[in-house]
Amino acid sequence: MNRNSAPARTEDPIIICRDVQKWFGKYHALKGISMEVMPQEVIVIFGPSGSGKSTFIRTINRLEAHQSGQIIVDGIELTHDVRNIERVRMETGMVFQQFNLFPHLTVMQNITYAPMYNRKWHRSKAEKVAMELLERVGIPEQAEKYPAQLSGGQQQRVAIARALAMQPKMMLFDEPTSALDPEMIKEVLDVMIELAQSGMTMIVITHEMGFARAVADRLFFFDEGLVVESGTPDELFNFPKEERSKQFLAQILSH
Amino acid sequence: MRLLRPNLTLRRRMALPVAPVTDPQTNVLPPAREGNTALRWIKENLFSSLFDSVLTIISLLFLFFALRLALDWVFNLAQWDVITENINILMKGAYPSDQVWRIWLGLYLLGAIVGINLRAWNRELNRTTIAIAAIPLILALLPFASENARINLIIIQVTSAAAYLLTSILGDKRRRQLAAVMSILYIPVFILLLEGFTDEDGIMPLVKSDLWGGLLLSVLLATVGIIFSLPLGIVLALGRRSRQPAISALCITYIEVVRGVPLISILFMGNIMLQLFMPQSLPPIDRVVRVMMAITLFTAAYMAEIVRGGLQAIPKGQYDAAYALGFSGLKSMRVIILPQALRIVIPVIVSQFIGLLLDTTLVALVGLFDLLGIGQAILSNPNWLGRSQEVYVFIGLIYWILATSMAFASQRLEKNLGVGRNYDESQ
Ligand SMILES: Nc1ncnc2c1ncn2[C@@H]1O[C@H](COP(=O)(O)OP(=O)(O)OP(=O)(O)O)[C@@H](O)[C@H]1O
Ligand SMILES: [Mg+2]
Numbered sequence: 001m002n003r004n005s006a007p008a009r010t011e012d013p014i015i016i017c018r019d020v021q022k023w024f025g026k027y028h029a030l031k032g033i034s035m036e037v038m039p040q041e042v043i044v045i046f047g048p049s050g051s052g053k054s055t056f057i058r059t060i061n062r063l064e065a066h067q068s069g070q071i072i073v074d075g076i077e078l079t080h081d082v083r084n085i086e087r088v089r090m091e092t093g094m095v096f097q098q099f100n101l102f103p104h105l106t107v108m109q110n111i112t113y114a115p116m117y118n119r120k121w122h123r124s125k126a127e128k129v130a131m132e133l134l135e136r137v138g139i140p141e142q143a144e145k146y147p148a149q150l151s152g153g154q155q156q157r158v159a160i161a162r163a164l165a166m167q168p169k170m171m172l173f174d175e176p177t178s179a180l181d182p183e184m185i186k187e188v189l190d191v192m193i194e195l196a197q198s199g200m201t202m203i204v205i206t207h208e209m210g211f212a213r214a215v216a217d218r219l220f221f222f223d224e225g226l227v228v229e230s231g232t233p234d235e236l237f238n239f240p241k242e243e244r245s246k247q248f249l250a251q252i253l254s255h
Numbered sequence: 256m257r258l259l260r261p262n263l264t265l266r267r268r269m270a271l272p273v274a275p276v277t278d279p280q281t282n283v284l285p286p287a288r289e290g291n292t293a294l295r296w297i298k299e300n301l302f303s304s305l306f307d308s309v310l311t312i313i314s315l316l317f318l319f320f321a322l323r324l325a326l327d328w329v330f331n332l333a334q335w336d337v338i339t340e341n342i343n344i345l346m347k348g349a350y351p352s353d354q355v356w357r358i359w360l361g362l363y364l365l366g367a368i369v370g371i372n373l374r375a376w377n378r379e380l381n382r383t384t385i386a387i388a389a390i391p392l393i394l395a396l397l398p399f400a401s402e403n404a405r406i407n408l409i410i411i412q413v414t415s416a417a418a419y420l421l422t423s424i425l426g427d428k429r430r431r432q433l434a435a436v437m438s439i440l441y442i443p444v445f446i447l448l449l450e451g452f453t454d455e456d457g458i459m460p461l462v463k464s465d466l467w468g469g470l471l472l473s474v475l476l477a478t479v480g481i482i483f484s485l486p487l488g489i490v491l492a493l494g495r496r497s498r499q500p501a502i503s504a505l506c507i508t509y510i511e512v513v514r515g516v517p518l519i520s521i522l523f524m525g526n527i528m529l530q531l532f533m534p535q536s537l538p539p540i541d542r543v544v545r546v547m548m549a550i551t552l553f554t555a556a557y558m559a560e561i562v563r564g565g566l567q568a569i570p571k572g573q574y575d576a577a578y579a580l581g582f583s584g585l586k587s588m589r590v591i592i593l594p595q596a597l598r599i600v601i602p603v604i605v606s607q608f609i610g611l612l613l614d615t616t617l618v619a620l621v622g623l624f625d626l627l628g629i630g631q632a633i634l635s636n637p638n639w640l641g642r643s644q645e646v647y648v649f650i651g652l653i654y655w656i657l658a659t660s661m662a663f664a665s666q667r668l669e670k671n672l673g674v675g676r677n678y679d680e681s682q
Contacts, residue, residue: 063575082583090581100576104595104672114580117590159576166580 012075014039014170014201015060020069022055022225029055031225032069037170042196043203044212044233047222048248053205056222057172060203061092074169090118093163097175099155101147101162107134108143111162119166126165133161137191153184157191170201177208207252213237221245328644337642338649339399341633345649348468348624354451357459358471359407361445366391366411368437370418375434383667388415442482446475464543468624470653472543476625477612477657480550484611485604487551488558493588495563506559513556518549519617525549526621546618554611561603565596598672605665609658626650 015037022030029052037043045053058064059071062078062085071078073088102110111133112126121129134140137157139150147155156176163171173192177185189211196202196215206212212219213233220230221242229236229245237253240246301311338345347358369387377384394400395408422430449467451459467475494506513521525545533540540548569592577587597604619628630646633639639646 058575061579063578086581086583089579092579094576094579096572096575098572100572102573102576102591102595104598113590114582117586118581162580 011039013037014074015203016070016072017056017060018070020056020059020066020071022052022059022064022066029225030059030066033225033227034069035220035227035230037201037203039169039201040199041201041217042215043218043220044216045203045205045220045222046207046209046212046248046252047228051222052225053222054174057174057203057205060172061089061094063094086118090166091169093166093168093171095156095159095163095171095173095176097179099147099152099159099179101155101159103147106144106146107139107150107158110147110158111165114162115165115167129165129167130161133164134158136164136194137161138187151184152180153187156180156184156188160188160191160195164195170203171195173202173204173206175205175207177206209237209253221248223248333645333648334642335399335645337633337639337645341629341639342399342401342404344469344633345626345629346469347471348629349466350449350468350471351462351466354460354462357448357451357462359410361448362407362411363414364441364444366415367418368434368441370415371422371430371437372434374419374422375430388419391415442479449475464541465623467543469629470626472618472623473612473615473625473627474657476543476547476550476615476618477608479547480554480611480615481608483551484554484558487555489562489593491555491559492562492566495559496566510556510559513553514560518553518614519620521549521553522546522617522621542621543623546621546623550611550615550618554607557607558604561600561607562596564603565598565600566592568599569595601665601669601672605661609661612657612661613654626653 013036015035017033017035020030020033021028033052033056035043045057047053055064059066059078060073065080066078074091076084076088078085078088102113105113108127108130111130112123115121115126115129116123131140131143134143137160139154139157142150142154142158147158150158160176176192177188180188185208189208192202192204192211193215204211204216216233218230219233219236221228221236221244223244229240229242236245237249240249302308343352343355347355350358373384373388389412391408391411395405395412400408422433425433448459449462449471450464451457451461453459454461491506491510494502495510497503497506525548526542529545529548530539573591573595574587577591578584582591615625616627618625619631624632627650630650634643634646
């Protein structure tokens with residue numbers, strides 16, 4: 001069920017990565033990743049633990065600095081320039097495996113603070129948008145609770161609403177469901193599928209291959225800091241070319 | 256750390272139905288308590304075995320005799336005239352009697368500010384609020400208070416109540432703004448009142464700070480130290496973590512040097528050295544101000560380490576989330592990280608404050624007459640020979656009351672802010 005209805009893409013890529021490399025001390029974590037993401041595209045990244053998936057996605061909003069290569073997000077090249085970094089971060093929402101909600105703030109405050117402080121919205125506007133987002137993710141009744149009073153699935157949906165409140169042009173997801181109990185995974189995936197179908201540009205690290213089949217335009221298989229193989233879901237699931245991708249897919253699809 | 260205690264304020268604020276609190280780990284209700292009577296409690300806790308019973312009886316006997324001795328001393332043996340005769344000097348030192356109305360005026364203001372703050376930060380009147388609000392009245396009822404003091408204390412009480420009621424007119428947000436502004440302005444205004452600003456014949460002639468003393472001075476030194484050492488400590492803690500090597504080296508040096516030196520030597524340095532380094536053209540800094548600076552600078556080093564401890568307890572994911580949302584480094588510190596870090600260390604900060612209060616007794620060694628210093632001065636008067644027990648018990652009691660109220664206030668604050676609330680699930 002790929003989104004064939006999506007408009008023909010004639011625009012420029014919204015994310016451009018060219019030969020991105022990253023070292024942690026002596027350890028070569030990213031060995032030259034290249035990727036171009038078009039507006040409204042949904043990219044799924046998967047691969048074994050330690051292959052550099054998180055590191056890569058975190059270079060896109062500069063939570064990690066890359067050391068060579070080029071990253072251009074929404075026309076802004078990421079360098080040491082702090083102003084550019086903050087501009088990119090405003091346009092890039094991120095959802096983490098561990099939710100990372102702010103425990104001292106209510107759900108409402110978690111969602112409204114970033115637009116109020118960083119986009120200078122008036123509180124009433126921020127709260128109105130927050131309520132709409134909470135409704136969109138299905139938990140409008142939790143607005144005044146604290147994160148610790150919510151279930152994992154609810155917390156992750158708040159985290160998605162919090163990222164969306166900044167009205168980003170693209171969303172990065174780093175294993176958003178892998179800290180969740182099975183019965184909560186679906187409620188989060190449903191929100192993400194709805195988001196993908198609404199036309200959001202997304203890069204998602206996940207091993208939920210059902211999600212990938214449903215909404216991904218392209219899949220990237222990472223191993224040892226490199227993109228081993230990439231292609232449409234059909235290409236990767238049905239005709240994987242590389243031996244390592246075959247093995248890995250066989251493993252995760254057998255579950 | 257998991258929380259087993261319900262967050263009452265939170266529930267109240269949200270007007271949730273109060274359900275029995277479940278253990279979040281197991282979701283099991285606490286066992287029902289049947290026949291929860293005092294007798295049962297006594298039996299279960301004090302006389303559950305022969306050994307227990309013997310211990311209980313021995314302790315009770317001990318307590319009984321100790322209490323009887325203490326009461327006997329307080330009511331029959333002790334001669335409290337040394338306190339009642341000297342109460343004024345114990346409270347204010349050598350501050351001129353004809354200017355004491357300025358202290359009282361300052362205290363009326365304080366009463367008003369307490370009233371405003373109680374109204375601004377508390378959702379409803381509860382027992383604690385009332386207890387805090389009624390302190391002047393309680394003091395007015397103390398046996399050794401003079402007629403004059405009683406009247407003034409009652410005026411403070413009235414001012415406080417009036418301020419409380421007047422603040423009620425304002426909306427929630429305005430109340431808090433008012434409370435914050437007034438509290439910040441209060442200390443400088445109070446010091447200005449004490450110090451005076453007109454010449455001899457004016458309404459507020461200068462009173463040199465060498466004359467300030469007693470409880471007044473002790474509380475003033477402690478309050479100034481508390482108010483200024485925390486922000487300075489935060490700046491030092493952030494500086495220590497700075498990526499700029501020069502800044503962090505500077506902060507580390509400052510913190511470690513100050514922590515390696517006893518307060519008393521810093522007091523001496525502030526007292527003597529500061530004067531030597533100052534250019535002759537500038538007027539000399541007032542001695543009390545020098546001591547205030549020394550106390551603040553000393554405490555700030557400890558505060559910095561406490562705050563750093565709190566900062567270290569904040570997981571990296573909180574920074575990630577803040578940065579990813581577009582918060583700048585400074586803003587994420589101020590809005591996301593510091594509020595969490597400070598909450599965690601409230602208990603440690605307060606015990607540092609209590610230490611600071613008790614350490615102000617050291618200023619007697621550089622020639623200031625704080626409460627303890629005044630006590631010793633009184634005892635050196637041959638008229639009061641042999642009354643040292645009374646004087647020291649009285650002074651000790653005052654410090655104990657001050658320190659305990661701070662500890663108590665800290666517990667309230669922790670509860671209100673939900674310190675120790677279970678944060679794990681969101682990390
Ligand atoms: N801050 C860091 N310092 C040093 N090494 C790091 C750091 N962050 C990641 N690494 C290393 O870089 C490699 C890639 O890590 P990364 O977190 O990107 O892997 P991943 O593909 O996301 O794995 P997982 O599926 O377990 O999340 C790992 O070997 C990891 O140990
Ligand atoms: Mg990862």
